[in-house]
Structures are given as C-alpha cells and as structure tokens.
Amino acid sequence: MRVFIIFLIVMLNLQASVYQKNCVSCHEKLPVKIDKFFYRYLLKYSSGIETKYAIKIYLQDPKKENSILNPALLNRFGVKKKSKLSEKKLKKAISEYWDKYKVIGKLK
Amino acid sequence: MSVLKNWDINLRQSEKKTLLSFFILYSFFTVLLLLFLAITYYNSQKNLMLKDERLILSKYANKQIQKLKYLHVNFDKVPRIYPRNKKFKSGxxxxVYVKIFSLLDSDKVDLNEDIYLQDDKIYYIKELESYYLGTKYVVIEVKDNGIWKNKVYNNFAIYGTILLSILLLMGYFLMNLILRPMREAISLLDRFIKDTTHELNTPISTILSNIELSEDKSADERLQKRLNRIKIAAKTISNLYQDLVFLTLSSKRESKKEKTNIKRLLEERIEYFSLFFQSKKIVIRLKLEDGVVLYVDKNNFRKLIDNLLSNAIKYNKINGYIEVTLTKNDLCIKNSGRGIERDKLSQVFKRYERADKSVGGFGIGLSIVSKIAEEEGLKIMIDSVYKKFTTLKVSW
Structure with a gap:
C-alpha cells in the first residue's frame, strides 16, 4: 500500500506542469497569492505579449527595477532568486500562467 | 445679345462651340469651387459637433474606467460582467489593439483617433494610464442624432444656390466682356458689307437694264461678245449682291410659302445662267421630271438653285459638263469640276469657307444653301471625288 501511494505521488508529480511544479508550489507559501501578481502585471503591461515578456525578463534576471511589487513589499520580501528553468520551460510556464488568469474571453 | 440682334449677326457654329466650351469649363470650375467650399464647410461643422460631443463622451469614458477599475480590483470576488450603460456602448x-471585450456595433475601430464619425455613429477613444483588466483603450460609441447634418444640408441648399447663381451671373458678364471685341469686329464687318451692298444695288440695276436695252441682234459678233461679257460680269455682281442681301437681312425677311413648280423654276434659272455656260463651254445635261411641286418660299428656292448652279459653273473646268437631275424626291446637280478633298467636305457649308481658293468668291454660296435648306426643311448631301466631280443633292 505504501509503495502504491509513493508511486501515485511520483506519477502525479510527473504529470504536473512546469508552472504547477515551479511556480504555484512556491507562491502557495507566500502571503500574496500568484493571481495578485498577474493583475499587477496586467495593470502595467496590458497585452499578452508585453506581460509575458516582462515576466520572463524578471524571472531570468530579477531586479528591483524590473519588479512590479511596490517598494514596501520589495523591502520586506526582497527580489526572488533567479529562475533555473530553461528558456523553453520558462516560456511554457508563463504561457500557462497567462492563459489561467487572462481577462480576454472571461467577461460576459 | 442685343448687339447681335441689332446688326443681324448670328454667331457661327465654331464660335458657339467656343462659347459652349467656355461655359462648360466655367461651370465645371464653379461647381468644383462650390464642392470644395461645401466639403470644407461640412468638415468644419462636423468638427464643431465632435468638439461639443467630446466633452460628454469624455465623461462617459471616465465613468466606464471607474467601473473597469472596480472590476479589476475585485476580479476574483464579483461576477465577471462587463459594465454596461444605456446611454452609450463601449469596448x-x-x-496591441487586441479586443478584450466589446459591445460596439463596429468591429473596425480606429484606436489612433481621438474622436470620429463613422456610419452615423460617434466614436471616442480614451487611452488609460493604468491598464485595468489590461485595457489601454476604452472606446465609447454613441449614435449621431444628425441635427448638425440637416443644418449643414439646408445651408448647402440655400447658400449654395445663391453662390452658384452669383458665380454663373459673373460668368455671363465675363463671357460678354470677352465677346465684346469680337462682336464689335463682326458687327463692323457686317455693317460694312451691308452699306456696300446697299450702294451696289443702283449701279448693278442700271448696268443690267442698259445691257438689255443695248442688245441688238444686228450688232457684229465682236460687239455681241463684249456685251455678253459685260452681262455675265454684271450678273455675277448681281448674284453676289443678292447673296449678301440674303445673309445680312435674313432675320428681317418674311417667309412666303407657296406651291412652286420646281421644274419650271429650274428651267428659268438655267436660262438665266445660259451665258455663263456658254462662256466656259459647259455642256448642260437635263433630266427633269414633270410635276414636281413643292410648298416652299419661291425666292428662297430660287436662291438655292442659283447658288448650286453658280458653284457648279465656278468650280467647273472649260468644256466640262453640268448634270441637273430632278425627281419627285430630290434635285441633283453634278459638275465635272475640280472636286473637293474628303477632309474638306464637312467644312464647305460654313460661312466664308472655301475648299478651293484658286477661284474667286467669299465662300458664302453653300452657307446660303445650307441656311435655306434648314429653313425649308430640306436635306443636303454632298459627294465629291477630288479632281473628278462634285455632286450636291437636295432632297425633300
């Protein structure tokens, strides 16, 4: 039974997306949820192309100047560590993030 | 035009064409000018209306932005329903100009404009500083009530008509101003011809009557020949005099239509020209059908025959022939003359136009023929082969 549960966990872990594994898992532990970051990006960059590009630039080279967090939060939490994901995986993760929270197609 | 009436002058066809061309050109530029003014006026009124509407639409846009802001902040807490308003539609x-959501009637919106009118709808575009829900452009659409347009069209009708009338009136005066020197020159020429003609009448009549009196069959052949030459010369001047009278006093003549025996009239005129035929040794061939009676002005028809015969003699060669054929439907006069080149055929009925300038004359003969034919409702056809023959056919 124990073997089966371990197998199930391993399988689920293998099936989880790059975004789920590398982004959601960490952000869940933070007081500010991941969607809040999305709306801040949207507020600043408007389109899908520009938003995704801004996120990618920040994750590859996190700096205070690139961050969309306000200065108070930045001082408290600082900037995150540089992502170790490859360009391809990073793009895939960001795309999933965009598709999950984008406004287009969700308004009635 | 009073000048023309006073001096019995009619503008020639080419002059009328020039005037018509001037009038068309002037009208074209007048309409073009009016169109330009109309478009400018229309655009200025449209911009004025848009300027007024802009204030209202800007308020609508601000309201919409406030609602977008609320929805952005509470996107995961409230129903995701796009804010609507009865007064306007929005998008x-x-x-990167990708539509996030739109209630607009048109899908094609020019986001680079500030405010514009399209398909009777006013579109106002506001650019956001903070992109709530990713929105960079808010488009507000309202229906144009068209009041300004009705006002513009009414003003077009009123002021356009007034302006068009003024411009056309100016064109008329301008045309008169341009024509004045030409009219004065023509009237001077016509007056000269008229005066000369008047002075010719008495001496010609005197010469002709005295020749008639001097004709003596017992006179020797040489004297008879000289008298004949004088008679021909006098008749030529007399014909010219008659032609000029016809042209200069044409508007004062009253048409007296009567039943006219054409064969008899032809024979009479051929007899009148017999000396001319003899002088050029022209053979006259007659094929005259009996009983051809037309209801025409006899004097007019006589003038027509005289001019056709006179031309047939004038442009004939020595020892040539003239063929006169009369049928119930037409009169045909053919001469063995120099003929007329094909490209000059259309010009021969114009006044002062002469296809062959080697022979004397003013070029008024066929112009008179054409005028009489028009007055009497006759048709004229000309056929000619250069250096061979010329045929003039008058049909009724």
Whole structure:
C-alpha cells in the first residue's frame, strides 16, 4: 500500500506542469497569492505579449527595477532568486500562467 | 445679345462651340469651387459637433474606467460582467489593439483617433494610464442624432444656390466682356458689307437694264461678245449682291410659302445662267421630271438653285459638263469640276469657307444653301471625288 501511494505521488508529480511544479508550489507559501501578481502585471503591461515578456525578463534576471511589487513589499520580501528553468520551460510556464488568469474571453 | 440682334449677326457654329466650351469649363470650375467650399464647410461643422460631443463622451469614458477599475480590483470576488450603460456602448482594447471585450456595433475601430464619425455613429477613444483588466483603450460609441447634418444640408441648399447663381451671373458678364471685341469686329464687318451692298444695288440695276436695252441682234459678233461679257460680269455682281442681301437681312425677311413648280423654276434659272455656260463651254445635261411641286418660299428656292448652279459653273473646268437631275424626291446637280478633298467636305457649308481658293468668291454660296435648306426643311448631301466631280443633292 505504501509503495502504491509513493508511486501515485511520483506519477502525479510527473504529470504536473512546469508552472504547477515551479511556480504555484512556491507562491502557495507566500502571503500574496500568484493571481495578485498577474493583475499587477496586467495593470502595467496590458497585452499578452508585453506581460509575458516582462515576466520572463524578471524571472531570468530579477531586479528591483524590473519588479512590479511596490517598494514596501520589495523591502520586506526582497527580489526572488533567479529562475533555473530553461528558456523553453520558462516560456511554457508563463504561457500557462497567462492563459489561467487572462481577462480576454472571461467577461460576459 | 442685343448687339447681335441689332446688326443681324448670328454667331457661327465654331464660335458657339467656343462659347459652349467656355461655359462648360466655367461651370465645371464653379461647381468644383462650390464642392470644395461645401466639403470644407461640412468638415468644419462636423468638427464643431465632435468638439461639443467630446466633452460628454469624455465623461462617459471616465465613468466606464471607474467601473473597469472596480472590476479589476475585485476580479476574483464579483461576477465577471462587463459594465454596461444605456446611454452609450463601449469596448476595451489592449496595447496591441487586441479586443478584450466589446459591445460596439463596429468591429473596425480606429484606436489612433481621438474622436470620429463613422456610419452615423460617434466614436471616442480614451487611452488609460493604468491598464485595468489590461485595457489601454476604452472606446465609447454613441449614435449621431444628425441635427448638425440637416443644418449643414439646408445651408448647402440655400447658400449654395445663391453662390452658384452669383458665380454663373459673373460668368455671363465675363463671357460678354470677352465677346465684346469680337462682336464689335463682326458687327463692323457686317455693317460694312451691308452699306456696300446697299450702294451696289443702283449701279448693278442700271448696268443690267442698259445691257438689255443695248442688245441688238444686228450688232457684229465682236460687239455681241463684249456685251455678253459685260452681262455675265454684271450678273455675277448681281448674284453676289443678292447673296449678301440674303445673309445680312435674313432675320428681317418674311417667309412666303407657296406651291412652286420646281421644274419650271429650274428651267428659268438655267436660262438665266445660259451665258455663263456658254462662256466656259459647259455642256448642260437635263433630266427633269414633270410635276414636281413643292410648298416652299419661291425666292428662297430660287436662291438655292442659283447658288448650286453658280458653284457648279465656278468650280467647273472649260468644256466640262453640268448634270441637273430632278425627281419627285430630290434635285441633283453634278459638275465635272475640280472636286473637293474628303477632309474638306464637312467644312464647305460654313460661312466664308472655301475648299478651293484658286477661284474667286467669299465662300458664302453653300452657307446660303445650307441656311435655306434648314429653313425649308430640306436635306443636303454632298459627294465629291477630288479632281473628278462634285455632286450636291437636295432632297425633300
């Protein structure tokens, strides 16, 4: 039974997306949820192309100047560590993030 | 035009064409000018209306932005329903012009404009500083009530008509101003011809009557020949005099239509020209059908025959022939003359136009023929082969 549960966990872990594994898992532990970051990006960059590009630039080279967090939060939490994901995986993760929270197609 | 009436002058066809061309050109530029003014006026009124509407639409846009802001902040807490308003329709677009959501009637919105009119709808575009829900452009659409347009069209009708009338009136005066020197020159020429003609009448009549009196069959052949030459010369001047009278006093003549025996009239005129035929040794061939009676002005028809015969003699060669054929439907006069080149055929009925300038004359003969034919409702056809023959056919 124990073997089966371990197998199930391993399988689920293998099936989880790059975004789920590398982004959601960490952000869940933070007081500010991941969607809040999305709306801040949207507020600043408007389109899908520009938003995704801004996120990618920040994750590859996190700096205070690139961050969309306000200065108070930045001082408290600082900037995150540089992502170790490859360009391809990073793009895939960001795309999933965009598709999950984008406004287009969700308004009635 | 009073000048023309006073001096019995009619503008020639080519002059009328020039005037018509001037009038068309002037009208074209007048309409073009009016069109330009109309478009400018229309655009200025449209911009004025848009300027007024802009204030209202800007308020609508601000309201919409406030609602978008609320929805952005509470996107995961409230129903995701796009804010609507009865007074206007709206749409939101991102920074790369991708539609986020739209209630607009048109899908094609020019986001680079500030405010514009399209298909009777006014579109106002406001750019956001903070992109709520990713919105960079908010588009507000309202229906144009068209009041300004009705006002513009009414003003077009009123002021356009007034302006068009003024411009056309100016064109008329301008045309008169341009024509004045030409009219004065023509009237001077016509007056000269008229005066000369008047002075010719008495001496010609005197010469002709005295020749008739001097004709003596017992006179020797040489004297008879000289008298004949004088008679021909006098008749030539007399014909010219008659032609000029016809042209200069044409508007004062009253048409007296009567039943006219054409064969008899032809024979009479051929007899009148017999000396001319003899002088050029022209053979006259007659094929005259009996009983051809037309209801025409006899004097007019006589003038027509005289001019046709006179031309047939004038442009004939020595020892040539003239063929006169009369049928119930037409009169045909053919001469063995120099003929007329094909490209000059259409010009021969114009006044002062002469296809062959080697022979004397003013070029008024066929112009008179054409005028009489027009007055009497006759048709004229000309056929000619250069250096061979010329045929003039008058049909009724």
């Amino acid at each position: 939101i677009y991102d920074s």
